[in-house]
Every structure is written in C-alpha cells, then in structure tokens.
Amino acid sequence: MISISKLLCDLDAEGDGLRYDAAEGSDKPQITEEKQRRPVVVWNTTRRCNLYCSHCYAAAETEPATGEFTTAEAKSFLDQLAAYGAPVVLFSGGEPLVRDDLIELVSYAADRGLRPVLSSNGTLLTREKADALRDAGLQYAGISVDGLPERNDRFRGEDGAFDAAVRGIENCLEAGLKTGLRYTITEANAPDLEGVVDLLAEKGLDRFCFYHLDYGGRGAEIVDADLSPVEKREAIERVADLTLEYHDRGEEIETLLVGNYADAAFLVEYARENFGEAKARAVYDYLERNGGDPTGERVADVDYQGNVHLTQFWQGYSLGNVRDRPFGEIWEDESNPLLEALRNREQRLTGKCADCQYQSICRGASRLRALATTGDLFAPDPQCYLRDDEVRGEGGGSVVGGAAD
Amino acid sequence: MVEKARRSAVESDERGNPTRQWEVFVRDAEDDPMRHVGSVAAASGTEAHEHASRLFGWYAADVWLCPADAVERYSTRGLAETAEERSDEAAGDDDDGDDDESEEPRVYKETAGASEVNSL
Numbered sequence: 001m002i003s004i005s006k007l008l009c010d011l012d013a014e015g016d017g018l019r020y021d022a023a024e025g026s027d028k029p030q031i032t033e034e035k036q037r038r039p040v041v042v043w044n045t046t047r048r049c050n051l052y053c054s055h056c057y058a059a060a061e062t063e064p065a066t067g068e069f070t071t072a073e074a075k076s077f078l079d080q081l082a083a084y085g086a087p088v089v090l091f092s093g094g095e096p097l098v099r100d101d102l103i104e105l106v107s108y109a110a111d112r113g114l115r116p117v118l119s120s121n122g123t124l125l126t127r128e129k130a131d132a133l134r135d136a137g138l139q140y141a142g143i144s145v146d147g148l149p150e151r152n153d154r155f156r157g158e159d160g161a162f163d164a165a166v167r168g169i170e171n172c173l174e175a176g177l178k179t180g181l182r183y184t185i186t187e188a189n190a191p192d193l194e195g196v197v198d199l200l201a202e203k204g205l206d207r208f209c210f211y212h213l214d215y216g217g218r219g220a221e222i223v224d225a226d227l228s229p230v231e232k233r234e235a236i237e238r239v240a241d242l243t244l245e246y247h248d249r250g251e252e253i254e255t256l257l258v259g260n261y262a263d264a265a266f267l268v269e270y271a272r273e274n275f276g277e278a279k280a281r282a283v284y285d286y287l288e289r290n291g292g293d294p295t296g297e298r299v300a301d302v303d304y305q306g307n308v309h310l311t312q313f314w315q316g317y318s319l320g321n322v323r324d325r326p327f328g329e330i331w332e333d334e335s336n337p338l339l340e341a342l343r344n345r346e347q348r349l350t351g352k353c354a355d356c357q358y359q360s361i362c363r364g365a366s367r368l369r370a371l372a373t374t375g376d377l378f379a380p381d382p383q384c385y386l387r388d389d390e391v392r393g394e395g396g397g398s399v400v401g402g403a404a405d
Numbered sequence: 406m407v408e409k410a411r412r413s414a415v416e417s418d419e420r421g422n423p424t425r426q427w428e429v430f431v432r433d434a435e436d437d438p439m440r441h442v443g444s445v446a447a448a449s450g451t452e453a454h455e456h457a458s459r460l461f462g463w464y465a466a467d468v469w470l471c472p473a474d475a476v477e478r479y480s481t482r483g484l485a486e487t488a489e490e491r492s493d494e495a496a497g498d499d500d501d502g503d504d505d506e507s508e509e510p511r512v513y514k515e516t517a518g519a520s521e522v523n524s525l
C-alpha cells in the first residue's frame with residue numbers, strides 16, 4: 001500500500017517526514033524491518049456474500065460454504081494471531097457481515113490487542129451495525145465501490161448495490177468510524193474514477209484506496225478486462241493529479257494505491273517532475289524503508305477453511321492450514337523454498353526487473369500476475385508500466401544511491 | 406514406548422476453497438527427505454502437478470501430491486483442540502467469560518511504519 005497523499009502532500013523534502021517512524025528519543029530515522037516483520041492478516045471469515053462481483057479474488061458465492069470456522073474455532077484462530085503478534089486482523093470475506101458472530105469476533109480481537117479492521121461491500125452496514133462494530137472496537141471500515149451507479153451495479157451483479165454501499169458509508173461516518181473507499185481499477189470502471197471520488201468526498205469520505213486487479217480468484221478470469229500498462233499509468237497519474245487538486249483546495253483527502261509497486265517508482269518520477277529532485281529523493285527514501293511489494297512478508301491471508309496464503313489474492317496456493325498448526329509456525333517456516341525465495345526474491349528476479357533501478361522499492365511487484373501470465377514466478381510483472389529509460393535510470397536525474405553513498 | 410504428548414485428530418475433509426486442495430511434497434537433492442511445502446488448489450492430480458511445478462519446478466527433483474482430504478492428521482496443537490478447550494471453559498463458567506475480557510485494555514501493537522496497517 002502506497003499513500004500518494006502522504007508522499008506528495010505531507011512528506012517534507014527536507015526530511016522531516018522521515019521522523020514518521022523514528023524511534024522514541026531518537027532523531028535518526030529507524031529501519032522498520034523488525035516492526036513490519038509481522039504481517040497484517042486478512043481473514044476471509046466466510047465465503048458467503050450477498051453480491052456476486054465479477055472480479056472477486058475469493059470467488060465468493062451467495063450460498064454458504066461448509067467448513068467455515070465455528071465461533072470457538074474463530075476465537076482460537078484469533079488467539080493464534082495475537083500470540084504471534086500480528087498487528088492487524090482484517091475481517092474480510094465473502095461479505096463478513098453475513099456472519100452472525102462478526103461483532104463478537106471483532107470485540108474478541110480488540111480485547112487481545114489485535115487491531116480489528118473491516119473490508120465490506122457496505123450494503124449490510126446499517127446504522128445499528130456500524131454503532132455495534134464501533135463499540136466492539138473496530139478501527140476502520142473499507143467499503144468497496146467500483147464505479148458510479150450503473151457500472152458499479154453491473155460489476156457487482158445487483159441493481160441498487162451502489163446506493164446501498166453509499167448508505168453503508170454514511171452510516172459508518174455517522175457512527176464515527178474511520179471509513180475508506182476501496183476501488184478496483186479495470187477497463188470497465190476507469191472512466192468513473194474521478195466521479196466516484198467527487199461524489200463520495202461530498203458525502204464526507206476522505207480516504208480512497210485504489211486497487212490494481214490481481215490475477216487470482218474470479219480476477220484471473222477477467223485478465224482481459226485489466227487496463228493496459230499505458231492506460232494504467234494514465235489512471236495512476238490522474239489519481240495523483242486529483243490528490244494534488246484536492247489538497248490545493250484545502251481538502252485533505254487521503255489517496256492510496258494497492259497491488260502494483262510499479263506505482264512506487266512512478267511516484268518518484270512524478271515527484272521529480274512536479275516538485276524537483278529533493279522531493280523525489282525524500283519519496284524514494286520513504287518508499288525504500290517501507291519495503292516494496294509485501295507478498296509473503298507484510299501481508300498474509302487465511303481463507304475460510306484455514307488455508308494460509310501469501311496474499312489475499314493468491315488463493316490457489318497455501319503454505320499450510322491453521323487447523324494443523326498455529327499461524328505463526330506456518331508463517332515462520334522458511335524451510336518452505338517458495339516462501340524463502342519470495343522473501344529473498346531480489347536475487348531471482350529476471351528480465352528488466354533484474355537490473356531495474358527501482359528494484360528495492362518495487363521488488364518486482366506482483367509475483368502472482370507474473371506467474372499467471374508467464375508461468376514464471378520471477379518474470380517481470382506484466383502490469384509494470386515504467387518506461388525503459390526509467391527502468392535503466394537514463395533520462396533525468398536518478399535518486400537511487402546518490403546522497404546515501 | 407511412552408507417548409510424549411496427547412495428539413488429537415485434525416479435521417481435513419473440508420479444505421477446498423472451493424477447489425480441491427492437494428498437499429505438495431518436494432525433494433531437492435536425491436539424498437534429501439521429502440518435504441511438505443503446502444498445498445495447491447486443483448481439480449485433478451495432473452492439474453495439481455502442473456500447478457506445483459510452476460511453483461517449485463525451479464527447486465524440486467521430485468514432486469509428490471496427495472489429496473488433502475485423504476490425509477489422516479493428528480496434532481498436539483490443532484485448532485479444533487484449542488477450540489474444544491475453550492468450549493469446556495465456557496460451559497464451566499456461569500458468568501459470561503467475555504465480560505471479564507472486555508475489562509482488559511485494548512492496546513494495539515500498531516506499527517507506525519508498516520504501510521499495510523489499517524489500510525487494506
């Protein structure tokens with residue numbers, strides 16, 4: 001996840017932004033590797049969903065699945081996460097609100113020091129539910145909307161889904177819950193992007209997360225609906241422009257990008273073009289400390305059957321199952337050659353990724369997309385939209401190395 | 406021989422999400438033991454081998470696959486066992502155990518530098 005607003009609007013080119021993760025009592029920026037070692041855990045609490053979205057990575061269905069955790073099993077699983085020291089549990093699905101025990105489980109997680117956050121389609125978030133989730137300790141609700149009403153409802157397979165999601169967002173905001181939008185950019189909804197931000201900003205929403213399509217679940221079946229790399233670049237540039245326009249007007253919306261770390265490199269280039277070399281370096285340094293693509297490291301996923309995945313999008317492969325042994329054991333077991341390779345992927349990346357000047361802030365982006373389209377785990381991500389001169393550091397100035405050397 | 410620990414049966418007949426899961430075992434060099442390296446989702450053994458080969462072909466000399474629901478599993482720390490203990494505790498407690506828990510402070514181990522925190 002890359003925060004455009006933080007990088008372009010908050011980060012001080014002189015370096016103040018580096019105090020963001022400075023240790024208490026120290027003026028020097030601290031490497032956050034140790035702190036980020038424990039992953040945010042996405043938990044697909046159920047396969048069931050009241051909608052049927054064409055891009056669902058979890059391949060959710062409207063009918064309930066067998067084998068989902070009982071409430072007691074779910075609490076034992078949350079105990080595993082707390083014992084391991086996972087900082088955050090993201091209640092996802094399917095649609096997590098179809099689980100009758102969701103509020104009980106959110107409260108249980110909060111009581112164990114796991115920061116509970118929610119990913120929902122918003123359509124079942126009544127004001128009462130929003131209040132109850134807030135009281136249970138929920139820290140954040142991310143609501144999915146994928147276009148203006150017509151396109152969103154077509155995408156989500158139900159008329160009225162857009163209006164219901166907006167009501168859910170309003171209910172969360174009225175309950176005082178920190179709330180954000182989740183928007184997966186595809187060819188079908190890219191034209192609606194600015195319209196959705198404008199409409200929801202008017203409703204009081206100030207946080208917008210834009211997801212690249214990853215090629216897992218039903219997402220793998222609509223690879224053709226993904227934007228071309230050139231179109232993707234244009235869309236990301238529009239989001240960056242939009243962020244600056246809002247901030248220039250004094251409306252401090254937060255915009256974030258998920259699922260393609262070519263965005264990190266692009267934002268360094270964008271910062272150089274719009275603000276100059278010092279800002280570009282500050283952006284680069286910040287992104288380098290955050291560590292690039294988080295697959296298999298800073299993000300984990302556990303599906304409704306207990307299978308542990310490298311990211312929420314990579315449902316076709318599982319490292320192990322929490323019914324067999326605790327999550328922490330599975331996640332720490334680097335005797336698994338795939339896990340070890342992904343965590344040390346820099347030496348294995350091939351093609352343009354092998355020599356890319358932005359390798360340390362991107363790390364080859366999505367290994368799942370590379371695998372799905374080429375069959376090669378370490379080939380370049382087909383959604384890398386960087387130009388050759390940017391990859392090779394030819395063009396204008398390069399912030400890589402430089403002052404740190 | 407004395408049993409060191411009490412193992413309980415682990416449920417394994419429902420692992421598909423929803424595609425059937427195949428446990429994957431690989432061997433790197435000829436004198437290495439087979440190593441369990443997780444599971445792949447696949448509709449058939451052939452498809453499972455293709456899938457596993459894409460993930461481990463660069464590494465493994467041998468690949469074995471087994472339907473996840475065909476494996477009998479016993480563990481000292483399976484999820485069901487701890488969940489069962491929880492049910493026993495709840496049954497033996499007249500008060501709602503959650504009341505006690507809600508008194509505990511909610512201290513989040515939030516990591517300010519973690520870009521994924523609070524943001525997915």
